Amino acid sequence: MVWTTSEAAPAAELPRPPQRTRRSAPNPRPSRRAGVQVPWWFIAPAIAIYLFIVVVPSVRGGFFSFTDWNGLGDDWSFVGLQNFADVFNDRAARAALLNTIVLAVVATVVQNAIGLALALGLNSVVKSRYVLRVVFFAPVVLTPLVAGYVWSYLLSPNGAVNEALRAIGLGGLAQDWLGDPRFALGSIIVAIVWQFSGYSMVIFLAGLQAIPDEIMEASIIDGAGPWRRFWSVILPLLNGAVVINVMLSLIGGLKQFDQVVAMTGGGPGTATETISTLIFKNAFALGEYPFSVALAVVMTVLIAGLAAVQYRLTSRKAS
Numbered sequence: 001m002v003w004t005t006s007e008a009a010p011a012a013e014l015p016r017p018p019q020r021t022r023r024s025a026p027n028p029r030p031s032r033r034a035g036v037q038v039p040w041w042f043i044a045p046a047i048a049i050y051l052f053i054v055v056v057p058s059v060r061g062g063f064f065s066f067t068d069w070n071g072l073g074d075d076w077s078f079v080g081l082q083n084f085a086d087v088f089n090d091r092a093a094r095a096a097l098l099n100t101i102v103l104a105v106v107a108t109v110v111q112n113a114i115g116l117a118l119a120l121g122l123n124s125v126v127k128s129r130y131v132l133r134v135v136f137f138a139p140v141v142l143t144p145l146v147a148g149y150v151w152s153y154l155l156s157p158n159g160a161v162n163e164a165l166r167a168i169g170l171g172g173l174a175q176d177w178l179g180d181p182r183f184a185l186g187s188i189i190v191a192i193v194w195q196f197s198g199y200s201m202v203i204f205l206a207g208l209q210a211i212p213d214e215i216m217e218a219s220i221i222d223g224a225g226p227w228r229r230f231w232s233v234i235l236p237l238l239n240g241a242v243v244i245n246v247m248l249s250l251i252g253g254l255k256q257f258d259q260v261v262a263m264t265g266g267g268p269g270t271a272t273e274t275i276s277t278l279i280f281k282n283a284f285a286l287g288e289y290p291f292s293v294a295l296a297v298v299m300t301v302l303i304a305g306l307a308a309v310q311y312r313l314t315s316r317k318a319s
Contacts (some may be wrong), residue, residue: 066080106251
C-alpha cells in the first residue's frame with residue numbers, strides 16, 4: 001500500500017513498557033521507645049515522697065483550718081468558717097494581706113522591668129558583657145536571709161546609705177529607712193529587686209538569644225526603629241519569658257518571708273507585716289494554730305488565683 005505525501009504515515013506502535021506498580025515505602029521499624037510505658041513502680045518512690053511531704057500536710061492543714069485544734073493535743077472540734085472570719089476581721093491580718101499584695105505587685109513590675117533592660121543591654125556586642133552578666137547575677141546566689149541582713153546594715157540610721165548621703169552633702173535625705181513606716185516597705189522592695197533582677201535578666205537573655213537574626217534584619221530593612229522593633233518584634237517574641245518571669249516573681253513576692261524577717265521583723269507596727277510573717281508569729285509565738293492555718297489557706301488560694309489569672313492573660317496574648 002502506497003501512502004501519498006499529503007497523508008502522514010501512521011507511527012509505528014511501540015510496545016509500552018510494563019507499568020510498575022508503585023510500592024508504598026515500608027513503614028520504618030518502630031523505635032524501641034515508641035509506645036513503651038514506664039512501669040509505675042519507677043515513679044512510685046517520687047510520688048510517695050511528694051504525697052508524704054506536700055499533699056498530706058496540705059490536706060491535713062486545710063482540714064484543721066475548720067477546727068479549733070491547738071496543734072499539740074488530740075482534742076479538736078469542728079468550728080466551720082469561724083477561723084476564716086477571724087482572719088478577715090483581724091486588723092493585723094488585713095494589713096498583712098494589703099502589704100503582701102503591694103509588695104508582690106510592685107516588686108514584680110520593677111524587677112522585670114530592670115531585668116529586661118539589663119538583658120537588652122547585655123545582649124549586644126559589648127566587650128564586657130560576660131563579666132557584667134556575672135556581676136548582675138551574683139546577688140541571686142545569696143540566700144534571701146543573708147541579703148536581708150546585708151540591706152538591714154546598709155539602711156540602718158548610721159549605715160552606708162545614710163553615710164554616703166551625708167558625705168556628698170545630702171544629709172537632709174538621710175532617713176531611718178527601716179524604722180519609718182513610710183519607707184520600710186519600700187526598702188524591702190528595693191532589697192528584693194536588687195537580689196532577683198539578675199534572675200529575671202538571665203531568663204530574658206535566653207529569650208532574646210532564641211530570636212532568629214533574620215527577623216531582626218528584616219525589621220531593620222523595613223525601616224523599623226529601635227522602639228518599633230522592641231514593641232512590635234522583640235516583646236511579642238519574648239512572651240514566653242515574660243510569662244515565666246512574671247509568674248515566678250509574683251509567687252515569690254506573695255510568699256515573701258526571709259527579707260522581711262531579716263530587715264524589719266514585720267515592723268514598725270504592721271507596716272511591713274506579710275502573710276508569711278504573720279503565720280509564723282501566730283503559729284509559733286502566740287500558739288494560735290487554727291488562725292495561722294486558715295491564714296495559710298487564704299494565702300494559698302490568693303497565690304493560686306493570681307497566678308492563674310496572670311497565666312491566662314499572658315497566654316491569651318501569645319495566641
